[in-house]
Amino acid sequence: MPQYVALSEKTFYVKGSPATLIHVVDDEAFIVDPGSGSKRRKTLRSILRSLKVSDYSIIVTHYHADHIGIVSKLNASKVYASELDSVFVEHSVLRNYATYGYQISGESKYLLYSAPDTKVTDILKPPCRIGDDIEILYLPGHTLGQIGVLLPDGVFYIADAAFGDRVLSAVGIPYHFDAILALETTEKLINEQDMYEKIIFSHGPLLDKKDSLNVLELNRKRIADVISKVRKTLGNEPMSVGEITARILREYGVDQTVTLQMLASITIRSILAHLSSEGYAEAVVSEKGVLWRKK
Numbered sequence: 001m002p003q004y005v006a007l008s009e010k011t012f013y014v015k016g017s018p019a020t021l022i023h024v025v026d027d028e029a030f031i032v033d034p035g036s037g038s039k040r041r042k043t044l045r046s047i048l049r050s051l052k053v054s055d056y057s058i059i060v061t062h063y064h065a066d067h068i069g070i071v072s073k074l075n076a077s078k079v080y081a082s083e084l085d086s087v088f089v090e091h092s093v094l095r096n097y098a099t100y101g102y103q104i105s106g107e108s109k110y111l112l113y114s115a116p117d118t119k120v121t122d123i124l125k126p127p128c129r130i131g132d133d134i135e136i137l138y139l140p141g142h143t144l145g146q147i148g149v150l151l152p153d154g155v156f157y158i159a160d161a162a163f164g165d166r167v168l169s170a171v172g173i174p175y176h177f178d179a180i181l182a183l184e185t186t187e188k189l190i191n192e193q194d195m196y197e198k199i200i201f202s203h204g205p206l207l208d209k210k211d212s213l214n215v216l217e218l219n220r221k222r223i224a225d226v227i228s229k230v231r232k233t234l235g236n237e238p239m240s241v242g243e244i245t246a247r248i249l250r251e252y253g254v255d256q257t258v259t260l261q262m263l264a265s266i267t268i269r270s271i272l273a274h275l276s277s278e279g280y281a282e283a284v285v286s287e288k289g290v291l292w293r294k295k
């Protein structure tokens, strides 16, 4: 099995979850989201050797542990991350708090992945460029400062702005730190489809443009559906974030675990915050803690 797929003369796709892109400019490589695990590290090192690059930098699209696990071990000359996300790349406690809602540090059975504190050397303020031809754009929602990497050959790495259909079915409620922003980002990606030739999802198959647009549409619909389910679930009977989350996950028919409920409740909290500022929902105090109801 070849270790990578050449998407153009300069851009190479390494399968995985997350998928990794390697873009070569002269004898320098840019690695987008290297991933995690020692096997991944070996694979990437061997690909870099075969591409005969003398120097490489890493671009981190957002702070999630599965995307950055091996960054600190790759000894890249530079590590790029967005201004908004870099503090969470550098501090794992803040990262886990933002991701799961708990100040968990180190290894924990509740975390899907863990990654050490990871040094960022270069802060990106999108929209901006790295060198002459790598374009960096904000794709907020999944995290507040998530970026997309648009390469000169039209390959656009959109990270976790959208997920493959299998991932979407498995999780029911896709993880977005801010679901409203994530919805706007998917709409923008669909509306501005002329700006790229090919989009790459971190978690999902390598697709042609037509199929990937269908996946974007699937993600747009799912986020909109989750928002409408939260609206419908809110009634006169006040409910906790946990109850609302579990009920909607049940409606999607997914296997619920502690980790999935933790992650999904972050998406739900963001929707409740939005509905509250719209005047649609309100929080009330109760013996079970804070509960939510329709206003």
Ligand SMILES: [Zn+2]
Pocket: 062, 064, 142, 160
């Ligand atoms: Zn992510």
